[in-house]
Amino acid sequence: MDISVSQDGNGDFKTIKEAIDSIPLYNTRRILVHINSGVYREKVNIPRTMRFITLVGNASDPPTITGNDTASTVRGRDGGPLRTFQSATVAVDADYFMAINVKFENTAPHVVGSVGGQAVALRISGTKASFYNCSFYGSQDTLYDHKGLHFFSNCFIQGSVDFIFGYGTSLYENCYLKSVSKKVASVTAQKRSNSSISSGFSFKNCTVTGTGSIYLGRAWGDYSRVIFSYTFLDKIVLPQGWSDWGKKSRDQKVYYGEYKCSGEGANLTGRVPWARVLTDEEAMPFIGKYYIDGDTWLVDPSAYQL
Template sequence: MQNTAPHVIGTKQGQAVALRISGTKAAFYNCSFSGNQDTLYDHKGLHYFNNCFIQGSVDFIFGSGRSLYENCHLNSIAKKVASLTAQKRSNSSLASGFSFKDSTITESGLIYLGRAWGDYSRVIFSYTFMDKIILPQGWNDWGDQRRDSRVYYGEYKCTGPGANMTGRVAWARVLTDEEARPFIGTYYVEGDTWLISP
């Protein structure tokens, strides 16, 4: 799935969504999603992605979904500084969030792992290879320091030059085994109740 609209740096209305998912219990295997700004609109619901290629430049995975991305290739085509995710969890009682496991982040530009679109934004990376394109800070609060104590941005046993925690923002979390466990299996998206092997 591809949106070929170009991203013009500095424009405000530059979305190029390749796919919007607003239903729940949706699974994607061996799929490719390609665009520039806002490639994959993970809008809402329970979603599972396995062995997918996702490419973009600015906030190229965004929304309020509760999703597990497993064995995915996340490919940045940013020309300058951008962000991989923009998760929009708006209050602490919501179960939404993005979890990336056994994935790979590569290519160009300098990117944040995520920026806080919502006050309680939640994103976790585990067992993921991060190339040198990851900014040392790792995460961005979208210019609102009140979010620093509310967001949940975690990293667990990631590798590669971009996984170096030196320079990370103070509110980034290095997860323990116990803290990471709820996010690293298909149970995170209640997969035992609906996922079927392809």
Template structure:
């Protein structure tokens, strides 16, 4: 892993000044006599700040020009080619489209697809269990913004699947996306299975996203326990509504959530996120920016599913539903020195930090910077322009 103390002879004077500032942070951090968890956090933040600057500079130098499109920066050529040859197919339950179900439309796409396929899904309730397989990249679900289609199911982790074994959380998803470059716009993903406090096997995923470079705009994710399985990869969520009770956003993903509404329906105490970063070298974590937290019960911002769980909230309104402690180590105090939980310029009664756990950190302007833009998920090279 690189550190904030790495030097580069190719940096401009301005970049060199910024790098020296990072060096100061690094030195102050290493020399600090405070607790070990604070030292670890500061070293990690310093690395993130410098890594952000280094990657930003590198992308500016290495991006190529797309043929015939002056000034357009392109790094991901596979994506650019797919967008240049996109096609549309229509899904409508009344038979006026190309297909009546989303599954039928997906089955029409050839394996190892290399072009953007936009499935225009007409309004309606689609009771389907859907999987976008790994070899089916570049698929878009496009709904109507005034009347978004709903894809719904009610499987849980304890439901018996093929072979007589339980589905478990991974296979409980109403919609599972294993492919890369997936996009959904104006779609509601739902799992209606109920959750009773204290019951086991009731994980009921509305959507699991396991492919990388996926984006969701104006989508809703409705469920109770484990609603959105942000499994792995680079992901972007904009203007989305996400509702649940227990760990309703969870996984290993490296994801940016902007302008999202996060709503709790827990009856007692639960957690909004369960981010499973299992070692310090994993480049994963959830960043929430300009979002809103509301709902019922008492809600932790996150609990440490993994020993190195990483979650950041910035510019987010937190209603009274947020527990004063803010964060949970899932009953394992050893994780207090390893997790990276940060807050930056949040507001609302739930953002009062008086009762926060001592191992959560209020970030400075510089420390928060790496998590505030799409560069956090390398989005400048792959996010589609709508």
């Protein structure tokens, strides 16, 4: 099933929300939502009952879904703040979601020292979700990789503070991670809280660059797990590499690994002693699609592109 969205009226719907609302609940077949080029100022929610949805944009001129909510934005009948979870411009609770050639954006600026500035561009809470040639623009907490198995391929992710965070089990392949930090910040804040949980972020063949000084990760959870392999790390990466977020008790619990990375930021001389330089054998579980059980659910995106 194919439906189209175009602001000029040349599609089935003028807004993405209208298109999503038209999809039957508990759908079992993939539905393609073709989004024409343009800037869509709307908050999009895909509930658990709407599986197998694919948002598809034009590769040469991708559509932008944009918003500016923050954790402290007051909204709703109770007059309370949205909090980080509800600040997302696009929130996906459904399984088997896909996005191809789409820009997700939250334009709320990060103010150093402010409280409640978390401003999520996309939150992915469903499992077996994949993103191809997508962009995620934000500042504080850009991409909420909340939970589930996720795959990001050829994506651009921009932010300052903890701009990839959550406790998803995710593989980022050929992605470009750009810091817009003015001071010191962190690329990831991974929340694995128990050694028996399989979650973790694996970055393979990526690029880490931008402004400010950054940690590759800081431990949101006691057993936080992040691996960078075959990745170019620019000079903005601090010599220490990783942060325990001020809790020394995490030093022996976190799993922060680097494997065959390059660039000035890959110099291991000043790394914290609890960071790991992975051997071939140690890196192997994290550097293929098998890390996210990809052979059981990933599909070829080329069949769905315009």
